[in-house]
Amino acid sequence: MERRAFRFARVATGNDDDALEIVQEAMLKLVQHYAQSDAAEWPALFHRILQSRIRDGYRRSAVRNRLRVWFGGGDEEDDPLQNQPDHHGQGPLQQLQNERFGGALEQALRALPNRQQQAFLLRAWEGLSVEETARAMGCSAGSVKTHYSRAIQSLRQRLEDFTA
Amino acid sequence: MNDDRLIERIRGELDGRAEGLTPSTLGRLRAARRAALDSASRRAPRRHWLPAVAASFFVIVATGVIWFELSRAPQTAPQMALASLPQIAAMSELPLLDESDEGDDLELYRDLEFYYWLEQELPHAG
Numbered sequence: 001m002e003r004r005a006f007r008f009a010r011v012a013t014g015n016d017d018d019a020l021e022i023v024q025e026a027m028l029k030l031v032q033h034y035a036q037s038d039a040a041e042w043p044a045l046f047h048r049i050l051q052s053r054i055r056d057g058y059r060r061s062a063v064r065n066r067l068r069v070w071f072g073g074g075d076e077e078d079d080p081l082q083n084q085p086d087h088h089g090q091g092p093l094q095q096l097q098n099e100r101f102g103g104a105l106e107q108a109l110r111a112l113p114n115r116q117q118q119a120f121l122l123r124a125w126e127g128l129s130v131e132e133t134a135r136a137m138g139c140s141a142g143s144v145k146t147h148y149s150r151a152i153q154s155l156r157q158r159l160e161d162f163t164a
Numbered sequence: 165m166n167d168d169r170l171i172e173r174i175r176g177e178l179d180g181r182a183e184g185l186t187p188s189t190l191g192r193l194r195a196a197r198r199a200a201l202d203s204a205s206r207r208a209p210r211r212h213w214l215p216a217v218a219a220s221f222f223v224i225v226a227t228g229v230i231w232f233e234l235s236r237a238p239q240t241a242p243q244m245a246l247a248s249l250p251q252i253a254a255m256s257e258l259p260l261l262d263e264s265d266e267g268d269d270l271e272l273y274r275d276l277e278f279y280y281w282l283e284q285e286l287p288h289a290g
Contacts, residue, residue, distance in 0.1 A: 002193045002196070002197055003182040003183070003185055003190075003193065004182050006182070006185065006189065006193055007178060007181055007182045016189060020189070020192050020193065020196065023193065023196060024196035024199065024200070027196055027197060027199075027200035028199070028200045028203055030200070031200045031201060031203060031204040032203060032204065035204050098177070098180075101173070101177060102177055102180075102181065105174060105177055105178075121178075124171045124174065124175060125174070125175055125178050125179075152167055152170075152171075155170065155174070156167070156170060159170065162173075163170055
């Protein structure tokens with residue numbers, strides 16, 4: 001579970017350290033506050049905590065970025081290909097295509113507003129229902145549908161080169 | 165490519181990335197999990213104090229309630245006396261009626277119920 005949680009946080013934060021910190025905080029909170037809860041509820045609770053931590057991290061990073069712009073040093077560009085995993089056992093062309101798609105996907109997901117990003121990842125990747133996603137995000141089912149639909153639309157546009 | 169195929173491809177890519185985390189990241193994630201579990205085991209002994217704390221709290225509250233009830237008991241009589249002041253005042257007006265020398269009026273008051281009944285009945289009787 002923590003691998004996927006890490007990927008969630010990594011997409012949202014854009015760097016490994018922040019993502020690890022978020023996952024660790026979410027695990028700690030789950031254990032400290034919900035250890036007595038029914039084990040079947042743990043995944044949903046963990047997602048809820050994780051999404052809440054991601055939102056907090058998102059706000060913190062927005063403030064940090066603003067400060068960086070004000071005080072200089074805002075021209076550091078994160079290279080999305082820097083942390084790409086190796087795709088073993090594939091031909092060079094396929095590997096290159098996958099890497100290109102991976103990089104473009106990373107950028108497309110990062111470009112989504114936080115709520116759209118969460119709705120998309122929870123629904124499409126984690127496989128949660130609309131209601132479960134709404135609970136995890138702390139919003140209505142209607143909002144989830146709207147965010148999800150906009151996310152798909154945006155991803156389709158940004159990944160146009162790979163969807164032909 | 166329709167939405168389902170796009171989502172399928174994205175899901176495959178994300179799964180691949182989750183599986184392909186570097187050993188260093190995996191190690192840090194394992195350490196985070198261990199730290200969370202350790203914190204749970206450190207917190208666990210605290211819960212043994214809960215029944216004792218709850219029992220102490222109950223005893224304190226029960227003592228407080230009993231003490232409050234006991235200390236309230238002597239005040240009940242004066243409170244009743246204060247509450248009955250209007251009745252006493254009303255009773256003190258009774259002699260005024262007696263002293264009025266209008267015995268017929270007193271009779272009238274006593275027979276009010278009868279007159280009321282009479283008023284109700286007469287129209288039907290007539």
